[in-house]
Amino acid sequence: MRIGVYPGTFDPLTLGHADIIRRGAKLVDRLIIGVTTNPSKNPMFTPEERMAMVRREVATLGVDNVEVVGFHALLMKFAEQQGASVILRGLRAVADFEYEYQMAGMNQQLNSRIETVFLMADVSLQPIASKLVKEIALFGGDITRFVSPAVRVDVMERIASMGQG
Numbered sequence: 213m214r215i216g217v218y219p220g221t222f223d224p225l226t227l228g229h230a231d232i233i234r235r236g237a238k239l240v241d242r243l244i245i246g247v248t249t250n251p252s253k254n255p256m257f258t259p260e261e262r263m264a265m266v267r268r269e270v271a272t273l274g275v276d277n278v279e280v281v282g283f284h285a286l287l288m289k290f291a292e293q294q295g296a297s298v299i300l301r302g303l304r305a306v307a308d309f310e311y312e313y314q315m316a317g318m319n320q321q322l323n324s325r326i327e328t329v330f331l332m333a334d335v336s337l338q339p340i341a342s343k344l345v346k347e348i349a350l351f352g353g354d355i356t357r358f359v360s361p362a363v364r365v366d367v368m369e370r371i372a373s374m375g376q377g
């Protein structure tokens with residue numbers, strides 16, 4: 213059985229992520245979405261909130277071989293624990309390339325049995341990044357084209373509650 217891990221912060225999950233999940237699920241028998249709990253990124257949503265969000269969104273994608281697991285270990289350790297032979301990443305622009313190339317190279321040195329596989333971002337979804345979605349929403353812009361309706365509500369509610377806090 214071929215198991216793949218798609219790791220990310222998913223803060224929040226965008227239509228770009230959803231597209232990679234849908235396409236990636238076809239390439240492996242089981243796809244595990246690894247939601248990092250890495251606090252250094254100062255996320256808008258807690259790990260638990262992000263996991264619940266990803267689970268809810270996955271349920272709308274028409275895939276039945278995808279599960280969501282949180283992790284705070286080294287990615288390669290997590291992938292080994294899950295019995296994965298593939299790490300899946302999405303690739304948007306040249307800016308992604310350098311970082312991803314370096315990370316894939318280092319991960320290969322850590323465990324050469326696990327291959328990193330890249331899916332090119334869908335052309336129409338290329339510009340979408342969680343960071344920009346948050347910035348646009350914070351400044352009152354419309355994020356409808358970048359995230360699902362439910363994620364949009366999550367983001368807008370979080371921003372509203374931040375304003376009150």
Ligand code: ADP
Pocket residue numbers: 219220221222223226227228229232300301302303304308332333334337338339340341342
């Ligand atoms: P990380 O903190 O690991 O970069 P992200 O949640 O930002 O986590 O992204 C997870 C993965 O999804 C990365 O491989 C990233 O390149 C990919 N990704 C992000 N946005 C898109 C998009 N619009 N289209 C395709 N892949 C994307």
